[in-house]
Amino acid sequence: MANILVVDDEMGIRALLQEILTDEGHFVELAENAVQARAARERLRPDLVLLDIWMPDVDGITLLKEWGTTAQLGMPVIMMSGHGTIDTAVEATKYGAMAFLEKPITLQKLLRAVEQGLAKPVPPPQRSMAPLAATMPAPVPMRNDRDYRSIDLQPMLNSVPQPVISVLSSGPQSDQNFSLDRPLREARDAFEKAYFEFHLARENGSMTRVAERTGLERTHLYRKLKQLGVDLSRNKRGGN
Numbered sequence: 001m002a003n004i005l006v007v008d009d010e011m012g013i014r015a016l017l018q019e020i021l022t023d024e025g026h027f028v029e030l031a032e033n034a035v036q037a038r039a040a041r042e043r044l045r046p047d048l049v050l051l052d053i054w055m056p057d058v059d060g061i062t063l064l065k066e067w068g069t070t071a072q073l074g075m076p077v078i079m080m081s082g083h084g085t086i087d088t089a090v091e092a093t094k095y096g097a098m099a100f101l102e103k104p105i106t107l108q109k110l111l112r113a114v115e116q117g118l119a120k121p122v123p124p125p126q127r128s129m130a131p132l133a134a135t136m137p138a139p140v141p142m143r144n145d146r147d148y149r150s151i152d153l154q155p156m157l158n159s160v161p162q163p164v165i166s167v168l169s170s171g172p173q174s175d176q177n178f179s180l181d182r183p184l185r186e187a188r189d190a191f192e193k194a195y196f197e198f199h200l201a202r203e204n205g206s207m208t209r210v211a212e213r214t215g216l217e218r219t220h221l222y223r224k225l226k227q228l229g230v231d232l233s234r235n236k237r238g239g240n
Helices: 011-023 034-044 060-069 086-094 107-119 130-135 154-158 184-202 207-214 218-228
Strands: 003-007 027-031 048-052 077-081 099-102 164-166 177-179
Touching: 003 011, 003 034, 011 027, 011 107, 027 034, 034 048, 034 060, 048 060, 048 107, 060 077, 060 086, 077 086, 077 107, 086 099, 099 107, 184 207, 184 218, 207 218
Parallel strands: 003 027, 003 048, 048 077, 077 099
Antiparallel strands: 164 177
């Protein structure tokens, strides 16, 4: 029997996973957001975590990254999402997830992933190398016939333009200029916000048509727009 933490903002999914895993003999703790997940992880010290990606306060990838950077990822984590992509799965793996389950999750895939997760040894959490780096002597610059330290690189650096994407379209425009000189997640969120603002303006605020255009369910679309901070009142019309 293992202690398993299930983190998902949808009550039906939490209840279903709890029922299945309890029938398998495991003890299951439930959390519906990142705040509860942090507390449960500290209290339970789970052997395995099933972590949803899309949550209303802090998304699963951010929480996974937080646990990894603070040396709290001492257990296997399986990510879950109903709207995941290959990029999402790769990002989750990069930050320490051992598997990615796409919703709706079949019973066979769930049990196989849990079995493999519990059987896989987890490496000890990586600690910061900053204290070690502070004690190391500074590197001695290499010298040859020319002293490269005398070269002023600042003029060359100043001439390099900041990478900026401008999304051009003949249709409605939104705030679609954003810099690429930022972390990947921030750049992706900026693009997604511009993408949805464009479609909202194009469809005069009709959530039904925006959902059809983007291929998302209305419930997930509302959650995504709220997460990105999209102003729904700007393009809202009488009916949708």
